[in-house]
């Protein structure tokens with residue numbers, strides 16, 4: 001399963017050229033949907049057309065949520081804040097004498113700015129606190145805006161709502177609205193094409209691996225969340241003239257909960273899913289909700305639970321599975337421009353890495369206490385020490401995933417202590433984890449493509465081995481996943497390779513094969529390699545130099561023989577008195 005770039009077999013090139021089944025169906029299905037929308041005014045009674053219009057508005061609203069939740073995994077539980085902001089902009093703006101398009105534009109800008117602000121705050125903190133913070137902030141924004149809309153009677157009409165311009169001709173407004181929905185869905189679809197599509201899909205599937213291939217997670221998520229706010233606000237703008245009245249409910253929790261259900265039922269991560277979920281449930285509410293009342297609400301809740309249990313990818317996911325004979329593997333966009341990789345700085349000499357007196361604490365407990373480490377080009381340094389000594393923490397400090405309280409990290413002669421992980425990676429730092437971090441849900445071929453694009457290599461020129469298009473990375477054995485991860489991080493010809501217990505979970509023979517490969521990489525690529533390892537046999541095979549860490553401090557640094565003979569190492573690590 002080791003891989004270097006060779007020409008793709010002809011049949012694999014053909015498979016890629018044809019594209020996955022769903023892609024072949026996408027254009028005809030989209031054309032059919034647009035055709036149905038275009039013919040609807042001629043075939044439907046005004047009441048039915050009104051319901052379809054509302055379904056389209058809510059579909060667009062749901063699509064907005066999908067740009068955040070479905071594309072980058074950011075759940076907003078107060079998405080109505082953006083929808084209501086758009087709707088109220090129409091009420092307030094037109095009341096102040098602005099034309100509908102100008103008031104609508106202001107509404108979209110307001111929604112985008114609100115989302116940009118919330119996203120910037122929530123994404124500026126570490127992920128573990130950022131995701132709950134986003135949930136709280138969206139919920140808070142929705143509640144705050146709802147209360148404000150209720151209180152400012154003169155401006156908004158208070159609890160009874162404010163009036164929006166209504167158009168006499170339902171059919172005339174339908175055409176405007178349907179054109180808008182189609183245009184926005186297609187334009188916003190550009191956000192998930194090409195390189196940005198790769199950033200989004202990889203961030204969604206495995207954020208840590210994405211970041212360690214050079215994806216800027218924060219920027220990717222922020223752009224998606226801002227776009228989600230703008231699109232949901234536009235839906236609110238379009239909703240105001242359909243409803244004729246905008247009440248505080250358009251900012252509230254019930255609508256925010258509904259849009260989550262619509263997206264879950266329709267299916268995340270596509271254009272069709274949000275429109276399908278919102279459309280079907282809106283038609284259901286309008287036609288059955290009045291007569292069945294609480295039974296209808298109960299039925300919707302049951303449908304939600306059923307879909308979540310039976311088809312987590314929603315109705316659109318069911319259709320995709322049917323078209324793909326039971327498999328629903330997300331695919332990277334085609335034709336992705338490689339990411340630009342900066343050249344090595346002129347200051348770079350033979351020293352690839354220098355860690356100077358680094359201190360790291362977790363919750364006030366010191367873990368690294370003035371730790372220093374150097375690695376030269378072509379050198380393999382093995383980092384050993386008892387459990388909890390701080391070895392993985394040191395790798396994290398080097399890679400930028402662990403915050404350094406004092407001291408500095410120099411990579412290729414540049415102080416990178418304040419640099420985010422993705423920037424270090426783009427300058428040639430690569431990392432493998434104790435548990436292999438590959439994109440489990442994607443095909444092996446797409447894993448390689450993602451790595452190639454991020455390494456600045458054209459995905460078109462990449463080797464695709466027989467069967468790798470159809471093989472999902474999560475189905476590979478532990479050894480194959482490790483080799484795939486190594487292939488991926490080596491695609492960028494790194495200057496520094498960080499390996500955290502690479503032999504974990506491997507058999508004796510597999511460990512031997514991996515050791516031979518790591519040695520070959522060090523010789524061929526002339527990169528510095530740091531290996532955290534407990535397997536002393538592997539350390540002996542790999543190490544040019546061994547560094548021993550105990551309680552966050554380096555207690556020995558030298559050849560394997562020197563280390564074994566070292567008194568404090570025998571006491572601290574080998575347990576010999």
Ligand SMILES: Nc1ncnc2c1ncn2[C@@H]1O[C@H](COP(=O)(O)OP(=O)(O)OP(=O)(O)O)[C@@H](O)[C@H]1O
Pocket residue numbers: 362363367385386387388389390391392393394
């Ligand atoms: N994110 C974290 N939050 C709090 N404590 C942490 C965190 N990461 C590590 N620690 C603690 O820091 C100490 C060092 O952990 P680290 O994983 O770096 O040790 P290690 O030498 O790699 O150990 P092992 O060989 O068992 O993997 C441990 O006590 C661990 O519990």
